[in-house]
Amino acid sequence: MYIIIAGAGVVGFYIASLLAEEKQEVVVVEQSEEALDNVRRQLDVKTILGNAATPKVLREAEAHRANLVIAVTNSDETNMLTCFIAKELGASTAAARVRNPEYSGYFVTAGKSPSAPRKVIRPKSLGIDVFINPEVEAAKEIMSILSSFYSTPVESFANDLVQIREFKVEKGTIVSKPLGDIAFPKPCVIAAIIRAGEIIMPSAGELIKQDDHIYLVASREFMDELGERFAQPQRPAKSVVILGGGRVGFLVAEGLQGHGVLVKVIEENISRCQEVASKLEGAAVVQGDGTDRDFLIEQGVPSADAFVATTESDELNILCGLLAKNLGVSRSLILVNKLGYIPLAEAVGVDVAASPSLLTARKIAHFVLHGGAISAALLGGKQLQAVEFVTSPTAHIAQQKIVEAGLPKEAIVGAITHNDRVIIPPDDSMVQPGDHVIIVSPLSATPSVEKLFK
Amino acid sequence: MEFHKILVPVAGTEADERAVELADRLLAKKNRGEICAVYVISIERALPLDAEIESEIRKAEDILNHIESAAEKQGCKIETDLLQAREVAPAIVDEAIEREVDLILIGVTYKRRFGEFSLGDVVPYVLKNAPCRVILYHQHTP
Known part of the structure; x- marks a missing residue:
C-alpha cells in the first residue's frame, strides 16, 4: 500500500511509525524542517518538505498512485484541502483530521428557484472519505469506559460477536498463578500479556503478575463474566x-x-x-x-x-x-x-x-486494511494488531485446520465466526470460506498472516 | 445500445443494486461514461425546503453508501448525489435535465396498492416528463 501522510506532528509521526513497522510504502509531507528531521532520524520513510495542500507538492508525492492520503496537520482547512487536491489527482481514499464539527456536517445549497430541488452537500463530496475528529473519538472512548463494568478499552469484531478487551490484573485476583492453571468459566483466548511495556506471548507456564495488561478474546456475551478473573467489576458511572x-x-x-x-x-x-x-x-x-x-x-x-x-x-x-x-x-x-x-x-x-x-491512529488503522481484512485494531500502544479477515474460497487457509495453516509463531488466533457462531480455539474444525478469523499478532508479523488469506 | 450518462434514482430497495449493475453493462466505457445514483429526500410542505432533517439525511447516506460499495464490489465506479425536494419525481426529471443524461434507469419492485399492481407516483411522472430514454428494471423475486 502506498500512503501519504500530511503533517508530522504527534499523530502524523505516530501513524508513520506504525505503517513503517508494517513495511508499508509511506511518504511524510511536512512544512517544518525540524519536524521532518525528527521523522528522518527515527523512521525509515520517504519525506518531502513543503505544504501538502498544494498540487505541486502532492504531485511530487505521487498522489495519483496513493492508496490512502492521511491529512493530520494542525489546521482543519489544510487537511481538507490536501484531501480534496489529492483525490482530484487520483488518490483512492482520503482521511482528514477535522476538529471543527461544522466541517463534517451536511449543508443544503440554495435552489435556482424557491421550489427547485436543493442539493445536499455531503462531507464525502468535498473529497474526504473519512473524517477523524480526535476530540470526538476521545469523548466516545471515555463514555464507553464509563458505561461498562471495567475501566479498560474494548474492541469489537465480527459484527460485535467477538470482543478483545484489555484487563489490568488487580491484586487479589489470579496474581502469581500459571496461565495453564487458570480455570475460565467460559471459552476465551489470552492473546497477549504486556508487562512493563514488553509483549509476552502467553504460554501455559507463564505466571501472571499484578499490573500485567492482559488482552482477552471472547464472545461478547461472556466478556463481563470473564473479566472478574482479572479485575473487580465496577458499576457503570451514574x-x-x-x-x-x-x-x-x-x-x-x-x-x-x-x-x-x-x-x-x-x-x-x-x-x-x-x-x-x-x-x-x-x-x-x-x-x-x-x-x-x-x-x-x-x-x-x-x-x-x-x-x-x-x-x-x-x-x-x-x-x-x-x-x-x-x-x-x-x-x-x-x-x-x-x-x-x-x-x-x-x-x-x-x-x-x-x-x-x-x-486517531486506532481509527486510521481500520482504513489501512490488508488483503481480505475487513477490520483492524491496535492493541497496547503500537505493539499489537488485531485483524479480522474474511476467508475467501481461494485463500490459502480455506479448508485447512487452523493449527496446520502455517501461521507465524507470534500470531494467535483469537476467534473464528462461522455463520454467526463464535468458535474459540483450540478447535480442529476446518476454516470454511466466508468464516471470519480474528488474529492477534505483532505489527511486524501481520504481512505473513495476510498472505494466508490471499 | 450504449449510453454515456446514466441516472439511477435509488430508494433503498433490493432493485437498486441490480439497476446499477445493468447501468454498468449499458455504459459506453470507452468514452468514459458516467453513472450517477441519486436519492431524493421528500420534504413535507410544513417545513422549509432548506430544512436539514438529520434522520432522513442519515438514512439517505446509508442507502447511497450501500449502493456505492455494492457497485465497487462489482468493479463499477459510480457517483452519488443527494437531493431534497417537495416531490421526488420532478426532482429526478430536473436532475436528468441538469446533468444532460441520456438514460434514466429505475429499478422497480412489484408493488400493490389496494390489491392491484401499481407503479406508484414517481415512475409514471418520469416516463411522461423525462428528457431522455427511460428503462424500468424489474427483478423477478420468487
Whole structure:
C-alpha cells in the first residue's frame, strides 16, 4: 500500500511509525524542517518538505498512485484541502483530521428557484472519505469506559460477536498463578500479556503478575463474566465530575447527560464556564481550580462514581486524576496527549489514560486494511494488531485446520465466526470460506498472516 | 445500445443494486461514461425546503453508501448525489435535465396498492416528463 501522510506532528509521526513497522510504502509531507528531521532520524520513510495542500507538492508525492492520503496537520482547512487536491489527482481514499464539527456536517445549497430541488452537500463530496475528529473519538472512548463494568478499552469484531478487551490484573485476583492453571468459566483466548511495556506471548507456564495488561478474546456475551478473573467489576458511572470544559470535556458532559448521568463540570476560565453552562442545561458548571483539594471535596468528588480530567495540560490532568483517586473516587480517567506519559500515569495509579492521538491512529488503522481484512485494531500502544479477515474460497487457509495453516509463531488466533457462531480455539474444525478469523499478532508479523488469506 | 450518462434514482430497495449493475453493462466505457445514483429526500410542505432533517439525511447516506460499495464490489465506479425536494419525481426529471443524461434507469419492485399492481407516483411522472430514454428494471423475486 502506498500512503501519504500530511503533517508530522504527534499523530502524523505516530501513524508513520506504525505503517513503517508494517513495511508499508509511506511518504511524510511536512512544512517544518525540524519536524521532518525528527521523522528522518527515527523512521525509515520517504519525506518531502513543503505544504501538502498544494498540487505541486502532492504531485511530487505521487498522489495519483496513493492508496490512502492521511491529512493530520494542525489546521482543519489544510487537511481538507490536501484531501480534496489529492483525490482530484487520483488518490483512492482520503482521511482528514477535522476538529471543527461544522466541517463534517451536511449543508443544503440554495435552489435556482424557491421550489427547485436543493442539493445536499455531503462531507464525502468535498473529497474526504473519512473524517477523524480526535476530540470526538476521545469523548466516545471515555463514555464507553464509563458505561461498562471495567475501566479498560474494548474492541469489537465480527459484527460485535467477538470482543478483545484489555484487563489490568488487580491484586487479589489470579496474581502469581500459571496461565495453564487458570480455570475460565467460559471459552476465551489470552492473546497477549504486556508487562512493563514488553509483549509476552502467553504460554501455559507463564505466571501472571499484578499490573500485567492482559488482552482477552471472547464472545461478547461472556466478556463481563470473564473479566472478574482479572479485575473487580465496577458499576457503570451514574454521577461524574469532569475537569475541563474544553471540547472533550463538553462532549463527554453532553453525551453522559443524554444517558441520564448526573454531570458536574469544573472549569477554571469564567467565560468558558458561562459558555458551557449556557449549552448544557441541567448540568452543574462550577468555576474553580482542579488542583485544590478542599475545593474538590466541596464539589463532592469523593462521592462521585468517576472523575474525568480533560484539560489541555497533560500534567494537570495526571495531577488532578491522582488527587481525585486519593480522595476516594472509584474511577479516575484522564486525557493525555504525550504518549510517553501514559505508562507513567498508569503507574502512579490513574485508571485509564485515553490519548486523542492514539485513538486517531486506532481509527486510521481500520482504513489501512490488508488483503481480505475487513477490520483492524491496535492493541497496547503500537505493539499489537488485531485483524479480522474474511476467508475467501481461494485463500490459502480455506479448508485447512487452523493449527496446520502455517501461521507465524507470534500470531494467535483469537476467534473464528462461522455463520454467526463464535468458535474459540483450540478447535480442529476446518476454516470454511466466508468464516471470519480474528488474529492477534505483532505489527511486524501481520504481512505473513495476510498472505494466508490471499 | 450504449449510453454515456446514466441516472439511477435509488430508494433503498433490493432493485437498486441490480439497476446499477445493468447501468454498468449499458455504459459506453470507452468514452468514459458516467453513472450517477441519486436519492431524493421528500420534504413535507410544513417545513422549509432548506430544512436539514438529520434522520432522513442519515438514512439517505446509508442507502447511497450501500449502493456505492455494492457497485465497487462489482468493479463499477459510480457517483452519488443527494437531493431534497417537495416531490421526488420532478426532482429526478430536473436532475436528468441538469446533468444532460441520456438514460434514466429505475429499478422497480412489484408493488400493490389496494390489491392491484401499481407503479406508484414517481415512475409514471418520469416516463411522461423525462428528457431522455427511460428503462424500468424489474427483478423477478420468487
